[in-house]
Amino acid sequence: MYGVLAPFCNTEAGYRAFTNEKSRDVLVTTEGGWFSSEARGAQELRLKMTFEEAWVCEPDKPNMGFTSWDDFFVRRFREKVRPTINPDDPSSINAACEAITYRVCKNAQPTDQFWLKDMSYSLDHILNYDPLASQFTGASLLHVVPGTYYAARLDDNPDPDVVSRSQAFVTAISTRALIFIQSDNPAIGLMCFVGVGLGEISTTKLEVRQGDVLKKGDEIGSFHFGESTHCLIFRPETKLSLTEEPTPPGTARQVGSILFYVEKASIN
Incomplete structure (x- = not known):
């Protein structure tokens, strides 16, 4: 995929391809989508929890509330899923x-x-x-x-x-x-x-x-x-x-x- 996309991504059009609303079309539960059972299963196997438990999202909204594919790519862990250990220890x-x-x-x-x-x-x-x-x-x-x-x-x-x-x-x-x-x-x-x-x-x-x-x-x-x-x-x-x-x-x-x-x- 890198070899195919690289020539186009350093352009304004390449940036828009991943940041506009249309890019959410792949954030779906159907086969091949990023929320398909196969994709979710692979990720949940590593995280040992469901997607909704791990990531900040809105499951009741279309595309789980993500505004673009880029927004999905930089999704954030929910609080306490990845706590900062010893936050006050300077050593x-x-x-x-x-x-x-x-x-x-x-x-x-x-x-x-x-x-x-x-x-x-x-x-x-x-x-x-x-x-x-x-x-x-x-x-x-x-x-x-x-x-x-x-x-x-x-x-x-x-x-x-x-x-x-x-x-x-x-x-x-x-x-x-x-x-x-x-x-x-x-x-x-x-x-x-x-x-x-x-x-x-x-x-x-x-x-x-x-x-x-x-x-x-x-x-x-x-x-x-x-x-x-x-x-x-x-x-x-x-x-x-x-x-x-x-x-x-x-x-x-x-x-x-x-x-x-x-x-x-x-x-x-």
Whole structure:
């Protein structure tokens, strides 16, 4: 589908295709629809609850109250379905998205060599040569890839496209939303959330502005149509302990769950 839609989606008409009312025609319960028994069954199998229990929607209205396919794509969990764990604990860092750990990189450099089978990360490129980038030389970088909760159909024989197979490389070349956050915890200090739209048809939307004061669980943005991935980048002074991966392998971490524990800053 990506190969077919990509040439058209970076146009005004492509944007309207997913945001106008007509796009709701696929949000139906008939065969092939996103609310068909097959599609709902695949999603409910993963979430262990019904669609109505999991997502903010209006079951009594046409198309469950969604105003467009894009509105459906960025649907929100109901309160308490994905609670923020330890919301007042400054020594833990929570998962920003529903996602699977792809790679943890230590000592990331401003620029690095790229090899076909062992791709590195180039901070200057990822951070678009931002003036703050120099503070992250030697950084710890966590790269995670999408969970499957936005996709309601199963594929018994997945065949990732070339973009999906080049996860590290696309963090330096694809559309990116950079959100630098200064933590009140000196052991964390400055960090950066990097939202990456994996392909030409992906969109990242920011919900925060410079100077905003955030707390755990606040929404900072969203990914729209297309695949997406993100990185969390921490200064080398920030000492982190990654929590155990969920089981079985390939299971996404739940948004709001504990991702890292932070060691206390040393006193010189």
